[in-house]
Amino acid sequence: MGAQSAGPLVVGVDSSTQSTKALVVDAATGAVVARGQAPHTVGGGAGKESDPAQWWRALGEALDRCGDAARQASAVSVGGQQHGLVTLDAAGEPVRPALLWNDVRPAPQSERLIAELGGARAWAERVGIVPRPAFTVAKWAWLREHEPAAAAATAAVRLPHDYLTQRLTGESVTDRGDASGTGWWASSTGAYDPEILEHIGLSPEALPRVALPGEAAGTVHAGDLPLPHGALVAAGTGDNMAAALGLGLRPGQPVLSLGTSGTVYAVSTHRPADPTGTVAGFADARGDWLPLACTLNCTLAVDRVAALLGRDREAVEGGGEVVMLPFLDGERTPNLPGASGLVHGLRHDTTAGQLLQAAYDGAVFALLQALDRVLDADAAPDTPLLLIGGGAKGVAWRETVRRLSGRPVVVPRARELVALGAAAQAAGLLLEEDPAAVARRWGTARGAEYEAQPRDGAARDRLAATLTDGGALLRR
Ligand SMILES: Nc1ncnc2c1ncn2[C@@H]1O[C@H](COP(=O)(O)OP(=O)(O)O)[C@@H](O)[C@H]1O
Ligand SMILES: O=C(CO)[C@@H](O)[C@H](O)COP(=O)(O)O
Numbered sequence: 150m151g152a153q154s155a156g157p158l159v160v161g162v163d164s165s166t167q168s169t170k171a172l173v174v175d176a177a178t179g180a181v182v183a184r185g186q187a188p189h190t191v192g193g194g195a196g197k198e199s200d201p202a203q204w205w206r207a208l209g210e211a212l213d214r215c216g217d218a219a220r221q222a223s224a225v226s227v228g229g230q231q232h233g234l235v236t237l238d239a240a241g242e243p244v245r246p247a248l249l250w251n252d253v254r255p256a257p258q259s260e261r262l263i264a265e266l267g268g269a270r271a272w273a274e275r276v277g278i279v280p281r282p283a284f285t286v287a288k289w290a291w292l293r294e295h296e297p298a299a300a301a302a303t304a305a306v307r308l309p310h311d312y313l314t315q316r317l318t319g320e321s322v323t324d325r326g327d328a329s330g331t332g333w334w335a336s337s338t339g340a341y342d343p344e345i346l347e348h349i350g351l352s353p354e355a356l357p358r359v360a361l362p363g364e365a366a367g368t369v370h371a372g373d374l375p376l377p378h379g380a381l382v383a384a385g386t387g388d389n390m391a392a393a394l395g396l397g398l399r400p401g402q403p404v405l406s407l408g409t410s411g412t413v414y415a416v417s418t419h420r421p422a423d424p425t426g427t428v429a430g431f432a433d434a435r436g437d438w439l440p441l442a443c444t445l446n447c448t449l450a451v452d453r454v455a456a457l458l459g460r461d462r463e464a465v466e467g468g469g470e471v472v473m474l475p476f477l478d479g480e481r482t483p484n485l486p487g488a489s490g491l492v493h494g495l496r497h498d499t500t501a502g503q504l505l506q507a508a509y510d511g512a513v514f515a516l517l518q519a520l521d522r523v524l525d526a527d528a529a530p531d532t533p534l535l536l537i538g539g540g541a542k543g544v545a546w547r548e549t550v551r552r553l554s555g556r557p558v559v560v561p562r563a564r565e566l567v568a569l570g571a572a573a574q575a576a577g578l579l580l581e582e583d584p585a586a587v588a589r590r591w592g593t594a595r596g597a598e599y600e601a602q603p604r605d606g607a608a609r610d611r612l613a614a615t616l617t618d619g620g621a622l623l624r625r
Contacts, residue, residue, distance in 0.1 A: 154182055157223040157579060160215075160376065161395075161572025162208060163565060164229040164309055165388055166191065166199075166249065166409040169207035172568040173218040176576035179591025184565070185214025196254045197478075198246035201235050201312050208313060212375050219375050224575035225317065226383035228391030228567045229310030231330040234288040236303040237312075244302045247309065248288040251410065251445050253479040253486035255282040258290035262332075266348060270424040276345070277329060277336030279426030282486050283443070286332025289349055306355050310385045317374070318367030318382045321357040326390030326439065328359050329432035336420055336430055336438075360384035362436045365578055383574045386434040388567045389414060389441055393433055395570025396535060396561065397588035400437065401528040405516060405550060407540025411447035413520045414439055415528065427482060428522045434574065435585060442482045442519030447512050448540045450475040450490075454508040458501045465509065465545045466502025470494050472615045473507035474515075476623065482519050483616065488623040493615045509549040514612040517554050531601065533557040535594060537566045547599065555604025561596035569593055 156177025163170040166189065173183040187210035191199050208227075212219045232250040237243060248255075262280045263269050269279045280286050285308065293300040307315065308331070311323040328334035328341075333351065335342040341353055360366060369380045386394070389412055396404065398416045406412045414431075421430030421440040433439040454475060455462045474480075476488040492507070534556045540546040541560050551558050563569055570588065577584035588594075616623070 154180070158182060158218060158221050159572050159575035159579060160212070160219055160222045160225040161568040161570065161575060162211070162225070162227040162313070163388060163391065163567035163571065164204050164208065164227060164313055165567065166230050166251070169204060169211045170565050170568045171208070171211040171215055171219070172565055172572055173215050173222060174569065174572040174576070176579060179593060183215035183218035185211040187211045187214070191249065193246065193252065197249040197252040199249060200246045201243045201309070204309060204313060205316055209374050220377060222376060222380055224381040224383065224579040225369060225376060226571040226575040227310045227313045227317070227385040228388045228571040229308065229313060229327070229385065231308070231327060231387040231389065232283055232285050233309045234285050234292065235307040235309060235312045236292070236299060237305040237307060238302050239304040241305070245296065245299050248292070250283050251478060252288065253282045255287035255291035256486040258294065259287040262287060262290060266345065269426055273422040273424045273426070273430065275335055275337050276332060276342065277420065277422060277430030278332060279424070280332045281426055281481060281484060283481055284330060284332040286345065286349060289351060293350060304355060306351065307357065310387065311357050314366050314382060314385045315357070317369055317371050319370045320367040322360050322366040322384055323357040324360050324384040324386045324434055325362065325432040326434040327387040330387055330429065334359070336432060362434060363577065381575070381578055383578045385571065386574065390431070390434040390439055391570035391574070392537060392566040393439055393570065394435070394573050394584045395566035395588055396594045397585045401525055402532060402535065403520060403524055403528070404535045404537060406538040407447055407536070407546050408538035409447065409449055411444040411512060411516045412441055413516045413523050414441035415524055417525055419525065423522060426484060427519050435583065440523045442516065442523055444482045444512065444515045445478045445480055446475050450477045451508045451512055453477060455505055458505055460501055460505055462543060463545050464502055465506040466500050467506060469499055469503025469506065470611065471496070471499045471503055471507045472611050473504065473511045474615060474619065474623070475508045475511045480515070482515055485623045487625055491615065491619045491622060493619065494611070509545055510553065510608055511612060513549045513553050514609060531557065533559045533598070536560045551599055551602050552605045553609060555601055557601045558599045559594070559596050561594050563593040566593065
């Protein structure tokens with residue numbers, strides 16, 4: 150037990166696109182006893198790639214920054230960026246850098262996979278997702294085509310979170326939440342799909358066991374981290390599933406997360422199957438579902454526009470009619486992997502602040518368009534949106550969400566919800582409790598409440614029209 154803690158200590162890890170964050174949390178109260186963070190780099194030229202060994206080093210650094218508290222932890226769990234293709238050779242070493250969720254190079258393979266296996270509706274109904282370029286199955290198909298020697302040298306395929314869990318425990322384990330974002334785990338059966346695996350030439354032996362919700366992955370066996378040998382390790386999960394745990398979400402409560410990716414999601418008791426592919430029918434980490442839509446251009450795109458304009462990210466101005474679709478990296482929602490950014494309605498009197506506001510509007514609009522599809526028909530329209538992720542710290546982000554959504558917004562005081570969700574999973578394992586109930590007991594979703602404003606329908610209409618009229622340019 151930690152010196153100033155009421156209960157045993159647990160560690161929650163968020164290994165996301167830009168950094169690793171680690172929290173040491175009092176399992177009884179949810180108090181954060183120590184925190185540490187270490188950055189990641191993303192390279193890959195035309196694509197988006199990171200070296201998995203770098204995530205392991207960043208985990209060590211983030212834990213080191215937690216000081217002695219991490220050494221007293223009784224249980225650990227890792228949440229990680231979803232979908233990344235980690236390829237390991239027979240010795241367990243990475244064959245090449247991991248292809249990340251936001252790498253749009255597998256667009257042609259995505260189209261082929263959809264056509265070859267029955268079309269988008271069949272994929273949505275059987276697998277829960279339509280295999281867009283983001284998903285691991287399309288990345289594996291890209292690797293086989295472009296780097297057959299690397300594919301042939303691959304003895305094991307992992308996701309970012311289960312790569313780290315394996316290095317912690319020596320066990321090859323994933324969970325249903327992260328597995329549901331691969332494209333080879335079928336939501337209709339709750340298992341790997343043998344026909345899809347055969348089609349893409351991937352042996353089931355190359356994949357990790359899928360732990361049941363609440364099951365442990367193993368215990369800490371790695372000697373090179375400041376964690377106690379023998380501490381319990383939970384199965385971990387994808388970062389969005391971890392944040393859902395961290396908020397203690399109940400079905401129908403919508404979340405909007407503003408980070409490297411923008412995401413909107415809610416827990417649902419119904420298995421989702423969206424044939425348009427806008428909403429991914431992921432599983433959550435508990436046994437329910439997590440319908441989710443994700444954009445590629447969120448905080449980094451807006452920060453880039455602010456930098457181009459030479460303005461602080463908060464220096465926005467209203468009153469303009471200029472429209473921006475800030476699709477700097479191609480886009481996933483809507484599905485426009487080859488897109489670049491589009492500006493419409495630029496005038497002599499348009500100010501830099503209005504142009505920056507237009508970037509926020511474009512990024513938020515794409516997410517709000519998907520929100521109605523994410524929510525069950527019976528979700529109340531006035532249920533507050535929980536606003537999380539690095540962008541939730543920004544006033545301009547929050548005010549844009551309020552103006553364009555017309556919904557009340559709650560910004561939880563707790564910031565690192567992915568790491569807190571992983572900590573709640575570790576605490577749930579240790580205390581034999583439902584992790585979402587643990588998070589509710591910790592009060593993680595409580596925060597500042599902002600009332601609903603009238604929805605800015607005119608701005609939404611301008612954005613929708615630009616998306617439609619700019620279609621040919623955006624599809625290039
Ligand atoms: N005070 C702030 N105001 C607005 N945005 C912020 C603020 N602090 C951080 N951010 C944004 O948060 C982003 C990182 O969010 P985070 O959720 O940590 O990313 P990820 O988990 O995807 O790595 C950065 O790109 C940055 O633009
Ligand atoms: O692809 C998705 C969800 O489907 C992304 O949300 C990734 O999981 C990356 O998350 P961040 O690094 O932005 O947290």
